[in-house]
Amino acid sequence: MSAARPAVAADAAAVEAVWTAVASEGEWIGTELPLHPGWRDRFLTALTGPDAAWFVVDRGGQVVGAVFVQAERGVGHLGMAIIEGHRGAGLGRALLDAAVEWARRGGCHKVTLEVWPHNLRARRLYTRAGFVEEGHLERHYRRKSGALWDSVVMSLILDEDSPGRP
Numbered sequence: 351m352s353a354a355r356p357a358v359a360a361d362a363a364a365v366e367a368v369w370t371a372v373a374s375e376g377e378w379i380g381t382e383l384p385l386h387p388g389w390r391d392r393f394l395t396a397l398t399g400p401d402a403a404w405f406v407v408d409r410g411g412q413v414v415g416a417v418f419v420q421a422e423r424g425v426g427h428l429g430m431a432i433i434e435g436h437r438g439a440g441l442g443r444a445l446l447d448a449a450v451e452w453a454r455r456g457g458c459h460k461v462t463l464e465v466w467p468h469n470l471r472a473r474r475l476y477t478r479a480g481f482v483e484e485g486h487l488e489r490h491y492r493r494k495s496g497a498l499w500d501s502v503v504m505s506l507i508l509d510e511d512s513p514g515r516p
């Protein structure tokens with residue numbers, strides 16, 4: 351099984367192609383086409399700063415999946431996508447583990463993400479990795495079709511030791 355590796359600038363076109371392909375399915379990720387014109391610049395900026403990271407998985411020398419994690423106030427916000435034909439082979443778990451480890455090493459106390467309720471495969475992946483459902487956002491996201499989609503918030507707490515509010 352391929353391990354995830356940190357993305358480099360030379361991966362920009364390949365990662366953009368992955369995001370475009372998965373977005374074009376219109377079913378799994380929040381992004382809808384066309385990608386934002388600044389998408390590639392944001393990807394490249396994320397590689398250089400301390401607050402974000404991308405990891406990719408290769409198969410046969412081709413990038414087939416990617417995950418980003420963006421840290422904000424100690425919470426890592428995560429998103430991932432694997433192109434059709436390479437799903438169901440453990441690549442999702444490899445990407446997820448790399449992103450969570452990056453957040454842990456960076457001192458994040460929590461990792462969070464949102465997933466469409468119908469995305470049972472993704473929900474299963476996150477649950478198996480220890481994420482729990484924290485909330486259900488009803489009629490929250492306006493899609494380009496005009497429809498309002500619900501979203502499930504899932505999180506993994508990394509810091510169980512700091513005190514909460516007494």
Ligand SMILES: CC(C)(COP(=O)(O)OP(=O)(O)OC[C@H]1O[C@@H](n2cnc3c(N)ncnc32)[C@H](O)[C@@H]1OP(=O)(O)O)[C@@H](O)C(=O)NCCC(=O)NCCS
Pocket residue numbers: 372378379430431432433436437438439440441442443464465466469470471472474475478
């Ligand atoms: C979601 C995604 C990242 C998961 O990665 P993956 O490598 O394909 O993961 P797997 O196919 O191994 O599935 C993960 C788990 O879901 C289970 N699963 C697969 N298909 C399923 C289905 N239709 N319904 C329920 N569970 C399913 C698998 O059995 C596995 O569970 P297990 O470890 O207990 O066996 C990947 O499929 C993907 O990129 N999909 C499109 C984009 C997307 O959904 N991104 C996430 C947005 S929140």
